[in-house]
Amino acid sequence: MQLAGKAALVTGAGRRVGRALALGLAAAGCDVAVHYSSSATGAEETARDIKKLGRKAELLRADLRDATAARGLADQAARVLGRLDVLINAAAVMVKQAVLDVTPESWDDTLDLNLRAYFFVAQGAVAHLKKVRGKIVNIADVGGLEPWPTYVPHSVSKAGVVMLTKGLAKALAPEITVNAVAPGPVLLPDDWDEATRMRDVIVIGGGCYGTFYAGQLAKAKERGKAEYRNVIVVDRDARCRARTELGEAPDRLFVTAEWSAYFDKQLGDAKRTLGVGVQDFIVPSPHMPHLMFEWVLRRARQRWPGRRVEVESVPGQLGTPYDRAGSDRTRYVSYADWICPTHCVEPKICPAIGKDRSWEMRDAVTALAHRLRLAGQRVYGPALFVCQHHVFGVGTFAVDAVLEGDWIVASAGARAEPTAVLVGTISSCHGALNLLSIGAGG
Numbered sequence: 001m002q003l004a005g006k007a008a009l010v011t012g013a014g015r016r017v018g019r020a021l022a023l024g025l026a027a028a029g030c031d032v033a034v035h036y037s038s039s040a041t042g043a044e045e046t047a048r049d050i051k052k053l054g055r056k057a058e059l060l061r062a063d064l065r066d067a068t069a070a071r072g073l074a075d076q077a078a079r080v081l082g083r084l085d086v087l088i089n090a091a092a093v094m095v096k097q098a099v100l101d102v103t104p105e106s107w108d109d110t111l112d113l114n115l116r117a118y119f120f121v122a123q124g125a126v127a128h129l130k131k132v133r134g135k136i137v138n139i140a141d142v143g144g145l146e147p148w149p150t151y152v153p154h155s156v157s158k159a160g161v162v163m164l165t166k167g168l169a170k171a172l173a174p175e176i177t178v179n180a181v182a183p184g185p186v187l188l189p190d191d192w193d194e195a196t197r198m199r200d201v202i203v204i205g206g207g208c209y210g211t212f213y214a215g216q217l218a219k220a221k222e223r224g225k226a227e228y229r230n231v232i233v234v235d236r237d238a239r240c241r242a243r244t245e246l247g248e249a250p251d252r253l254f255v256t257a258e259w260s261a262y263f264d265k266q267l268g269d270a271k272r273t274l275g276v277g278v279q280d281f282i283v284p285s286p287h288m289p290h291l292m293f294e295w296v297l298r299r300a301r302q303r304w305p306g307r308r309v310e311v312e313s314v315p316g317q318l319g320t321p322y323d324r325a326g327s328d329r330t331r332y333v334s335y336a337d338w339i340c341p342t343h344c345v346e347p348k349i350c351p352a353i354g355k356d357r358s359w360e361m362r363d364a365v366t367a368l369a370h371r372l373r374l375a376g377q378r379v380y381g382p383a384l385f386v387c388q389h390h391v392f393g394v395g396t397f398a399v400d401a402v403l404e405g406d407w408i409v410a411s412a413g414a415r416a417e418p419t420a421v422l423v424g425t426i427s428s429c430h431g432a433l434n435l436l437s438i439g440a441g442g
Helices: 016-027 040-052 067-081 104-132 152-172 208-222 241-246 259-268 291-303 361-374 399-412
Strands: 007-010 031-036 057-061 086-089 135-139 177-181 198-204 230-235 252-256 279-283 309-312 322-325 331-334 379-386 388-391 394-398 419-426 430-438
Touching (some): 007 016, 007 067, 016 040, 016 086, 016 135, 057 067, 104 152, 135 152, 208 230, 208 388, 208 394, 230 241, 259 399, 279 399, 291 379, 291 419, 291 430, 361 419, 361 430, 379 399
Parallel strands (some): 007 086, 031 057, 086 135, 198 230, 198 279
Antiparallel strands (some): 309 430, 322 331, 331 430, 419 430
């Protein structure tokens, strides 16, 4: 479906996944009706960012647990946008609750928004979408495919979304196409217990940064703010600073190896958790943002030994104050044209300027990928390794994110046509971008 010039309604667009979807649609050329219930500030930010992309944005407030309000939302969207081509059902709650703590009220609270509302919003959109052979996309997640013991109502609701999608697809075909997307880990839920969310934490480098990170993780665990099985410090020097100053411990291991060789083995044997159970995390070195991309590149060359797999310059404008290309064609970008404080965790208020941080590198890179596709380039992704503050000044990204990036590359190259994947190792403020080019296959 060509999205340029179309109109979309996105529920739950004031935050998290809904916000990202709304911005992605706008970057692809859609006008967007931004629905929200309680996230007014976030919805206003979403609308403002959509307008920056040159598209129309209209705010719609409704409590979708009210079936009448849910059924009438599409009429409002069509009225303010002049038409309706796409409905994205993304509004949801994700409440962590032990089975014995679930009440009839909390059960209904989850199911009414996560499942029932999807049906009635879709029901109200049918008349509009039939006119244009429109699309409905329901956001499920892997919790509907794999049971999460402390999120049983949520898992049930998302399993229901999968079946609802199948039913609507048959009922509304061929005039309306209905699909569901079940993402893996995207963002941790707001009430996620920080003390139980890490298994092994791999610290890249045992120098000054690695010593600081390993020490901070130990402090966080001691104070009950983090729980992990092992911190694994990887450095080619057997007498690195971290080993000398911190020493080994029952939950702190040191591996003497080149980083590339270590990750070839560690990541090559790893399996995606798809959000089920605790995950492994990587603490990247500030001076080595290219390590994960290089692993993905090596994997692609191993996967397709007979095809050209190269690194090309990243095209297009990102709009960041700092934007430089390295000799290896890596594009280094940053929203900061100042010197950032050491160990900055990129809070909402930027400590360098004393003002709200209104930017997010993930959104900028995602929008760039959309613009490249609109310009006719065969670009997949972006595959993003997003380093975010985890605990006590330590930034991490999940091993799952790296494996998902490898999966995106594998999917892009599954056909014989030449293609490319936009890959970024980024934080909220800074990033290193690469374009992995895959030549034609046999």
